[in-house]
Amino acid sequence: MNHLLSIGDLDRAGIERIITQAARFAEVSDREIKKVPALRGRMVLNLFYEASTRTRSSFELAAKRLSADVVNFAASGSSVEKGESLKDTVLTLSAHKPDAIVLRTPWAGAAELVSRWCSAAIVNAGDGQHEHPTQALLDVYTLQQRLGGLDGASIWIVGDVTHSRVARSNIIAFQEMGAKVTVAGPPTLIPRRIEELGCEVRFTLDELDGADVVYALRMQRERMTETWVPSLREYASWYQINGRRLGPRQVLMHPGPVNRGVELSGDVVDSPQAVITAQVEAGVVVRMAVLYELLAGAKEPDPVARRQTAPQPA
């Protein structure tokens, strides 16, 4: 694996390899010293054209826990504001010889383009409404930890599927791991021909009690003009996951940040069924596993072995 551009780059064995490595890194996260020297001396460049507390910080921490150096580039406040093209920015930054570039952009397909322009390993951290593969991996990891496995599980993805890169990557990953996926939401927010990805479609939550896992998507307030839904209040009345709709044995997921009172009621966010915090924790270890696989691969035999203490002079 040279890049992680799309979740489709990984087959089931590839996903499982990363998940297994992530579980090993999770053990390190419970140590007092949470770092391993696996990527000492390597440079990871975070190139973010969109603000994202969660994703950027998660990659930054993942890299630092592997002892890599991190340089952050926010597109605002940079040459980008002077009108520099994505290509010229990438060529410039890749002249600095980073080992990996973690890229978040609003443009579908940008990660794939960038991977052709430079020799660094590219990790797609979200390209427009297209893909967000590390989110899919961390969601698979979280479910694996909670359910033991995804084979045969019924997963409902509820909400604004049309504008969601998370939905797209997760449908593919969940199915690859053996789950049965249903997407549900108002007809205006479900893309036509989404069934071609292999999932089922519902426009109501009437059959939601058949789900093992309910994955609520974020309603992006800025998009919720009346073009899409009459109002957030009306959306919530039909599609909000709340204590009335969520069964006691169903697992609740959300990619964050949550709009309390819109796609989720406050009580379910804080309920024991919600694994939302576990998803965030999974983010760091899964991204450690991705960076490790891309930059060290098979070379380093055991990244989490405790470092041997150097002999002290007597």
Next chain:
Amino acid sequence: MNHLLSIGDLDRAGIERIITQAARFAEVSDREIKKVPALRGRMVLNLFYEASTRTRSSFELAAKRLSADVVNFAASGSSVEKGESLKDTVLTLSAHKPDAIVLRTPWAGAAELVSRWCSAAIVNAGDGQHEHPTQALLDVYTLQQRLGGLDGASIWIVGDVTHSRVARSNIIAFQEMGAKVTVAGPPTLIPRRIEELGCEVRFTLDELDGADVVYALRMQRERMTETWVPSLREYASWYQINGRRLGPRQVLMHPGPVNRGVELSGDVVDSPQAVITAQVEAGVVVRMAVLYELLAGAKEPDPVARRQTAPQPA
């Protein structure tokens, strides 16, 4: 000590312990290599909801000099702009398992709330007009270095006490260390019942020559509408500390950044009585001591011992 939320968390012995440790770290700051490995592998997260060159950089340097890793979060450009609540932001970030969170917010009491939501050590780096305990510690440290001790010293705090978290924390700390505190300023900028903290109140500087230490507060231009003072010029004519008012043996302090020509005249800022730069220097070593106390505590016997060189192969 699990957190540093309020200066009131520390009794005199606690303040002295931190001051003593800070003095040891100050020796390290004069070495060519200014780092000690005391917190290697630990993660300190700076979560700042308000811009602050001084405080943020001071904590960042403190953490780096202890060999900790630092991740900075500015609230702008993050999920916060998408309307995420403080609680959800903190839950997200604490899922990354930082060892400490340094928190600056405009909301009184926020640090205390956050300390209930996560297991990291919380350091209050300013919560609205409420408290700024590390500022109080660095001011005590600075005076200890300059005067040898605070017992019996007369300290005047001059200016906008109403809007100042520095004033509130410093009144408490200076008194705990044995000083006698007077606050002075226009009646509109002195909170009612401030005497209940144990200090005296004056509305003129007529008796300022009785002070050993004059601590001028910053006038926040953005607040200085006519609600509070008729004009900055009028404020300065009554309360500016300048060469005419400041006696040759008085020590001058200010939390920075200074408005030259408003609360201080330019000449006193640059005079030998001013310890403003010493306060900034103190900021790094005091914050090192706070982070060290919270994260390593009694475990590490001597954080500033020079690292032994590993034996070299013959």
Next chain:
Amino acid sequence: MNHLLSIGDLDRAGIERIITQAARFAEVSDREIKKVPALRGRMVLNLFYEASTRTRSSFELAAKRLSADVVNFAASGSSVEKGESLKDTVLTLSAHKPDAIVLRTPWAGAAELVSRWCSAAIVNAGDGQHEHPTQALLDVYTLQQRLGGLDGASIWIVGDVTHSRVARSNIIAFQEMGAKVTVAGPPTLIPRRIEELGCEVRFTLDELDGADVVYALRMQRERMTETWVPSLREYASWYQINGRRLGPRQVLMHPGPVNRGVELSGDVVDSPQAVITAQVEAGVVVRMAVLYELLAGAKEPDPVARRQTAPQPA
């Protein structure tokens, strides 16, 4: 050398010493582990009053590759917005005892002023339209690598010379290294009496084929009101370097970021004659050499020797 404020601080021998050291660091950039421990424990402070992806990141990487710690200060979002003076900001930050301050400001002469106010080594990373000495050094390095040497080379600097700190520093450095410099552009964009620096002046590109090197300057769109040029289109028709004007053996340089279609046509940017990416690569190693010279100097005998592996217990 205590500071790098102006390219004029360096004579030919000084430039050559830095270029030679940079070439040694370039070897490190091709290793899997791109770091050397030369500046371990040192602090480099990036103080940027203007946005700059390239320069800031280049210095940050340079410092990190030397194992120094880096603290970044963007002037926006800091005390500067509260009206703090440059002097007070610098005094504050220098109380943190950085070993070096890398300074970018819009004010000519600021770096020189700052060097009087604090004991850190100051590196001028651009002060208004005045100087940008590390740009000149990396350009000399790039040409040295490409041509073997600058003695007798004819270098044309084309475009907006008036507003360009790059032009000013490069004219001096190229001539110091033995090249013959011609500046060319519309009369409104060539400063009067620029010949006093020793270069020739042309207002057309008619004789451009005599150049060994064509160095195109960036047209700053924000300045290109009709005061300076009638329109960018008209500028391009007269002064754009494109496939028609650039000869097959001429080397093409540009400080970036490029305005494709204005000062350069897209085809020449991507042509083999362009060394624009090599300039960016040179930026990191030249800045490593500058920081190393300022902070370690003659003390450290061989910064790029591979670190000896500590003996492992049997």
